[in-house]
Amino acid sequence: MSTEQNRTNTNDKLDELEQNREYSTGEFLTTNQGLRVNDDQNSLKTGPRGATLLEDFILREKITHFDHERIPERIVHARGAAAHGYFQVYEPQAGLTKAKFLQDPSVKTPVFVRFSTVAGSRGSSDLARDVRGFAVKFYTEEGNFDLVGNNMPVFFIQDSIKFPDFVHAVKPEPNNEIPQAASAHDTFWDFISITPESMHMIMWVMSDRAIPRSYRMMEGFGVHTFRFINGEGKSSFVKFHWKPLLGVHSVVWDEAQLISGRDPDFHRRDLWDSIEGGAYPEWELGVQIVAEEDEHKFDFDLLDATKIIPEELVPVQRIGKMVLNRNPDNYFAETEQVAFHLGHLVPGLDFTNDPLLQGRLFSYTDTQLKRLGGPNFHEIPINRPIAPVHNGQRDGHMRQTINVGRTSYSPNGINADSPAQAKESEGGFASYAERIDGHKVRARSKSFRDHYSQAKLFWNSQSDTEKTHIVKALRFELGKVAVEEIRERMLIHLAQVDTTLATLVGEGLGLTVPSAQGVQLNKGVPADANPADYQPTTARTDVGQSAALSMANPPKVGIKTRQVAILAADGVDNTEFDVIKQALSAEEAVIAIVAPRLGKLKTSTGEAVKIDASLQTTASVLFDAVYVPGGQTSVNSLLQEADAVRFVHEAFMHCKPIAATAEGVDLLKAAANGGAEKLLSSEGVITGEGTNAEAVPQKFIEAIGEHRFWSREKTLV
Numbered sequence: 001m002s003t004e005q006n007r008t009n010t011n012d013k014l015d016e017l018e019q020n021r022e023y024s025t026g027e028f029l030t031t032n033q034g035l036r037v038n039d040d041q042n043s044l045k046t047g048p049r050g051a052t053l054l055e056d057f058i059l060r061e062k063i064t065h066f067d068h069e070r071i072p073e074r075i076v077h078a079r080g081a082a083a084h085g086y087f088q089v090y091e092p093q094a095g096l097t098k099a100k101f102l103q104d105p106s107v108k109t110p111v112f113v114r115f116s117t118v119a120g121s122r123g124s125s126d127l128a129r130d131v132r133g134f135a136v137k138f139y140t141e142e143g144n145f146d147l148v149g150n151n152m153p154v155f156f157i158q159d160s161i162k163f164p165d166f167v168h169a170v171k172p173e174p175n176n177e178i179p180q181a182a183s184a185h186d187t188f189w190d191f192i193s194i195t196p197e198s199m200h201m202i203m204w205v206m207s208d209r210a211i212p213r214s215y216r217m218m219e220g221f222g223v224h225t226f227r228f229i230n231g232e233g234k235s236s237f238v239k240f241h242w243k244p245l246l247g248v249h250s251v252v253w254d255e256a257q258l259i260s261g262r263d264p265d266f267h268r269r270d271l272w273d274s275i276e277g278g279a280y281p282e283w284e285l286g287v288q289i290v291a292e293e294d295e296h297k298f299d300f301d302l303l304d305a306t307k308i309i310p311e312e313l314v315p316v317q318r319i320g321k322m323v324l325n326r327n328p329d330n331y332f333a334e335t336e337q338v339a340f341h342l343g344h345l346v347p348g349l350d351f352t353n354d355p356l357l358q359g360r361l362f363s364y365t366d367t368q369l370k371r372l373g374g375p376n377f378h379e380i381p382i383n384r385p386i387a388p389v390h391n392g393q394r395d396g397h398m399r400q401t402i403n404v405g406r407t408s409y410s411p412n413g414i415n416a417d418s419p420a421q422a423k424e425s426e427g428g429f430a431s432y433a434e435r436i437d438g439h440k441v442r443a444r445s446k447s448f449r450d451h452y453s454q455a456k457l458f459w460n461s462q463s464d465t466e467k468t469h470i471v472k473a474l475r476f477e478l479g480k481v482a483v484e485e486i487r488e489r490m491l492i493h494l495a496q497v498d499t500t501l502a503t504l505v506g507e508g509l510g511l512t513v514p515s516a517q518g519v520q521l522n523k524g525v526p527a528d529a530n531p532a533d534y535q536p537t538t539a540r541t542d543v544g545q546s547a548a549l550s551m552a553n554p555p556k557v558g559i560k561t562r563q564v565a566i567l568a569a570d571g572v573d574n575t576e577f578d579v580i581k582q583a584l585s586a587e588e589a590v591i592a593i594v595a596p597r598l599g600k601l602k603t604s605t606g607e608a609v610k611i612d613a614s615l616q617t618t619a620s621v622l623f624d625a626v627y628v629p630g631g632q633t634s635v636n637s638l639l640q641e642a643d644a645v646r647f648v649h650e651a652f653m654h655c656k657p658i659a660a661t662a663e664g665v666d667l668l669k670a671a672a673n674g675g676a677e678k679l680l681s682s683e684g685v686i687t688g689e690g691t692n693a694e695a696v697p698q699k700f701i702e703a704i705g706e707h708r709f710w711s712r713e714k715t716l717v
């Protein structure tokens with residue numbers, strides 16, 4: 001894999017960051033004042049064995065800076081990984097929006113994208129069952145535009161005032177701070193079981209979407225309905241989508257748990273390595289457009305963030321492409337300090353009255369004030385727009401800009417009223433003049449009350465395998481809940497979505513589904529309200545399916561960047577080994593030679609081959625597929641290694657493609673726990689000997705393209 005080649009990829013923002021980069025190769029060590037340091041190994045003392053002197057300003061500066069290195073982690077989305085890249089629109093979008101970055105297909109707008117988990121702390125595992133953040137900062141000529149989305153198109157709650165409650169419920173419990181980065185505990189399910197608006201999102205979070213194979217293989221969604229405004233001032237509603245060009249793929253839950261131990265940085269590493277290797281992740285930006293006059297034509301409310309617009313009703317138009325082609329130079333300076341905010345937007349875009357969106361407009365600036373320490377966070381290099389900044393805002397902690405002149409107010413006469421306000425025709429932002437007419441109330445619209453129909457739509461749209469995974473996820477999560485009443489309440493909700501779902505989950509919990517008769521399904525009711533006004537409506541009976549909601553039939557996109565382990569030891573058959581290596585490399589898969597030890601192995605013809613990982617340092621869960629070439633001595637050595645046998649066994653259990661040629665098949669048999677015949681005849685297990693072996697590489701490549709062979713799993717549905 002080539003290293004650092006992505007450092008030569010640049011754009012206007014990356015060039016602009018150059019003024020802040022520091023390179024120390026070949027330089028002297030200095031203090032922060034630029035003083036060269038003569039001894040960085042010993043503090044200043046009263047004699048070699050004496051007490052350290054307060055005078056030691058070099059020691060004090062170094063230790064003080066160290067003591068202050070940490071900033072508060074994000075209250076949510078603390079763990080993340082990010083990359084630089086660019087976005088390019090395919091065709092001018094002037095009919096929909098006047099946003100400049102969506103007009104000229106020759107313009108590459110710089111972007112910085114941060115992916116994250118939500119519940120865990122900064123040091124938690126990438127493979128938690130969780131929503132993933134998908135936040136994109138576009139550095140446009142007209143200022144920064146942040147599209148702060150998730151990998152799921154809906155959310156748990158409808159009104160931002162419930163966000164602290166929701167987050168407190170899902171975070172580790174406050175008395176003992178257990179569990180880390182997991183929703184499988186009482187407080188989360190207690191809240192959910194009396195908050196039926198979360199039921200659609202629960203279906204997504206219990207599906208395999210919550211355990212992605214890679215950040216590069218997940219979709220992104222803006223979630224809320226936004227507005228596009230065109231040059232004539234005409235508004236239309238828009239939902240944003242990111243569609244990954246590598247398809248949408250996940251791991252299985254058992255695998256996710258094992259990866260959390262084997263490599264908790266799995267997603268972070270995957271993103272970093274693929275960019276270092278020149279395999280740049282790509283997504284297409286999709287939009288669903290609803291004309292202003294069609295706002296009320298759906299049987300859900302466009303302002304309700306617990307609803308999608310099914311793609312069958314409004315197709316997703318792909319309008320541009322994003323490519324991530326450069327890793328950050330410094331995690332803290334860029335990934336940790338980047339500050340996203342929905343209120344960073346450009347002319348041509350605007351908000352709707354979605355009450356979740358409206359609350360976010362307050363929260364994101366507020367949180368940066370705390371996290372980044374003051375109102376000048378926009379001056380931090382990664383947050384600085386490439387568009388010029390001129391206003392009367394001054395001073396504050398860590399101010400960097402030296403504002404020249406006497407005026408910091410507007411209007412002013414002394415400085416010719418500069419900086420001047422811009423007309424709309426000059427790029428000035430003007431809010432969309434939406435007509436509003438209503439009473440000032442604390443209320444939830446009745447049109448937000450159907451909590452089950454789209455949860456049902458999601459369930460109906462899943463393949464049997466996906467349904468089975470949802471059932472198992474719910475059995476796992478609710479199985480970790482200690483209070484039985486919570487489990488029962490959840491079964492009542494699940495039965496509103498689908499009775500088979502509820503019954504199957506109940507079976508795993510040793511419970512029958514209780515009757516909903518007389519149960520208050522929503523306890524989030526204002527004190528003076530009539531509880532009946534807050535109860536969810538039952539799911540519609542005409543709910544069909546939406547193909548876009550299932551990951552079962554992803555487009556076949558080849559095996560580029562897929563990780564393939566070749567299990568081998570000294571004596572491995574040189575020809576078989578070479579043939580597979582060449583075939584996989586031609587498809588741009590990533591190959592790793594895994595052997596009992598590190599160093600080099602000798603093939604059957606005496607050739608020395610570098611080993612990439614030893615069986616002690618890696619595991620099958622870190623790969624997409626495994627191949628065992630022949631060579632009696634090699635296979636005999638592997639058969640002596642419990643880790644090698646386990647490697648194949650786990651790959652089989654996780655439904656991964658497995659190939660073996662000649663004696664390599666013996667390792668597969670050993671990994672079959674006595675069921676060799678079953679294993680060898682299973683889908684996605686490819687074996688061959690002699691001339692038969694010639695077909696193996698092609699079949700193996702096709703199998704890797706399939707991702708997984710679910711027929712090996714016992715399905716419940």
Ligand code: HDE
Pocket residue numbers: 074075076077080114115116132133134135148149150155159160161163221222223224305338339340356357359360363364365367368
């Ligand atoms: Fe966030 N969210 N959020 N959120 N969110 C934050 O901002 C908040 C919501 C999302 O990589 C915080 O800078 C409220 C929906 C992402 O830096 C905070 C509500 C969606 C990220 C915050 C929501 C998101 C955040 C924490 C309910 C998908 C990580 C640190 C009204 C559309 C951005 C920070 C990054 C981060 C508040 C709900 C996405 C506290 C109040 C819905 C991707 O401001």
